[in-house]
Amino acid sequence: xxxxPIYVSKISKKFVKTRGSRFRRSRKKxxxxxxxxxxxxxxxxxxxxxxxPNGAGKTTLVKxxxxxxxxxxxxxxxxxxxxxxxxxxxxxxxxxxxGGGERSTYWKMTGQENLIFFGRMYGLSRKKAKDRTVHLxxxxxxxxxxxxxxxxxxxxxxxxxxxxxxxxxxSPVLLFDEPTLGLDPSFARDLRLYIKNVLQKEENKTILxxxxxxxxxxxxxxxxxxxxxxxxxxxxxPEQLKLQIKDQEVIKIRTTDSLPNRFLEDIPGILEIYNHNxxxxxxxxxxxxxxxxxxxxxxxxxITIKSIDVETPTLEDAFIKLTGRGLADRKEES
Ligand SMILES: Nc1ncnc2c1ncn2[C@@H]1O[C@H](COP(=O)(O)OP(=O)(O)OP(=O)(O)O)[C@@H](O)[C@H]1O
Ligand SMILES: [Mg+2]
Numbered sequence: 450x451x452x453x454p455i456y457v458s459k460i461s462k463k464f465v466k467t468r469g470s471r472f473r474r475s476r477k478k479x480x481x482x483x484x485x486x487x488x489x490x491x492x493x494x495x496x497x498x499x500x501x502p503n504g505a506g507k508t509t510l511v512k513x514x515x516x517x518x519x520x521x522x523x524x525x526x527x528x529x530x531x532x533x534x535x536x537x538x539x540x541x542x543x544x545x546x547x548g549g550g551e552r553s554t555y556w557k558m559t560g561q562e563n564l565i566f567f568g569r570m571y572g573l574s575r576k577k578a579k580d581r582t583v584h585l586x587x588x589x590x591x592x593x594x595x596x597x598x599x600x601x602x603x604x605x606x607x608x609x610x611x612x613x614x615x616x617x618x619x620s621p622v623l624l625f626d627e628p629t630l631g632l633d634p635s636f637a638r639d640l641r642l643y644i645k646n647v648l649q650k651e652e653n654k655t656i657l658x659x660x661x662x663x664x665x666x667x668x669x670x671x672x673x674x675x676x677x678x679x680x681x682x683x684x685x686x687p688e689q690l691k692l693q694i695k696d697q698e699v700i701k702i703r704t705t706d707s708l709p710n711r712f713l714e715d716i717p718g719i720l721e722i723y724n725h726n727x728x729x730x731x732x733x734x735x736x737x738x739x740x741x742x743x744x745x746x747x748x749x750x751x752i753t754i755k756s757i758d759v760e761t762p763t764l765e766d767a768f769i770k771l772t773g774r775g776l777a778d779r780k781e782e783s
Contacts (some may be wrong), residue, residue, distance in 0.1 A: 453526075459486050683771050693767055708729055713743060
C-alpha cells in the first residue's frame with residue numbers, strides 16, 4: 450500500500466457550543482458536528498486543496514492534523530505517524546499555519562528572533578537557523594522588519610512571519626490554513642506562486658491547504674475536496690469538477706432587491722437556478738436562447754437589474770451544484 454504523507458480516515462469531531470453569556474443561568478448547549486466521517490489522502494508531492502465555506506470544518510481538520518485538537522473517532526497520520534498516539538513524531542514532520550487569529554509566534558520578540566528560536570527548537574544548528582531565517586525573511590519581504598517586535602507588525606506581516614515559521618524546519622509536509630487570507634492581492638499572488646513553484650516543484654513538499662477562494666483552489670491544487678457542514682462532498686481534480694458542468698453557460702444577474710424563489714422555473718432551457726439574496730445564477734446550455742425570456746420575466750416583476758454577466762462555469766459553480774449553495778460570506782480578492 451502506498452504510504453500517504455497526509456492520511457485521514459473516518460475522522461469525526463463534535464463540539465459543544467454554549468450560547469449566551471458565560472454568567473447567565475439560561476445558557477443553551479448545542480452540539481456541532483464539525484467533522485463527520487472525513488476521509489482524505491494526500492499523495493507525496495501533491496498540493497491538495499480543502500475548499501469550503503465558513504464553518505465547514507477546515508480549520509478543525511488542520512488542528513487535528515497538527516495535534517492541537519483530538520478527534521472523537523477515526524485515524525489521522527502525518528508521514529505515517531498517528532497524530533494521537535505518536536503525536537511527538539507527527540509534530541516533528543510538518544510545518545503549519547493555522548488561521549482564525551491563532552498566535553504562533555512570540556509577539557515580544559522580533560521576527561528574526563522568532564524564526565531563529567523556532568529553527569533551534571526543531572534542532573537546526575545555530576548557523577543553519579540563522580541562514581534559513583535570513584533567507585525566509587527575504588522571501589516573505591520582511592527583511593526590513595527583521596528587528597522589529599512582532600507585536601508591532603501589521604496583520605498581513607504577522608501572516609507572513611507565521612508562514613515563515615511554518616517553513617523554518619524544512620519539513621516534508623506542510624499544512625496551510627487559509628494562507629492568503631488578509632494579504633494584499635499582490636503579495637497573495639506572489640505567495641501562491643511561491644507555494645507552487647518553490648515549495649512544490651523545487652522542494653517536492655506535500656501540501657494541504659484550506660481556502661474559501663475558488664480561484665486559489667483552482668490555481669494551486671492538483672486535487673480538491675469540497676467540504677460542507679463537516680462532510681466531504683466530492684474529491685477530484687479541479688478540471689474534473691468543472692467537467693460536470695462543462696457544456697454550460699452561467700448567466701449571473703445582480704438586482705437591487707432580494708429575489709423571490711422559483712419565479713423563473715417555467716422558462717424552457719434553464720438547467721438549474723441558484724438564488725441568493727440579490728443575485729441569481731442561471732445554468733443553461735445556450736444563454737442567447739433564454740436571455741430574452743429571463744429579462745422579460747424580471748421586467749414583468751418590476752425587478753431592477755444592476756448587472757448581467759454570462760460566464761463559463763467556474764469551480765464555484767461546481768461547488769454550488771454539488772452543495773446547493775455558494776460559499777456564503779466569502780471575501781473576494783483578485
Ligand atoms: N473550540 C470550539 N468550540 C466550539 N465550536 C467550535 C470550536 N471550534 C470550531 N467550532 C465549530 O465547528 C465548526 C467548524 O469550524 P471550523 O473553524 O473548523 O470551520 P472553517 O471551515 O475553518 O471555517 P472558516 O472558513 O470560517 O475558517 C463551526 O461550527 C465552529 O463554530
Ligand atoms: Mg477556518
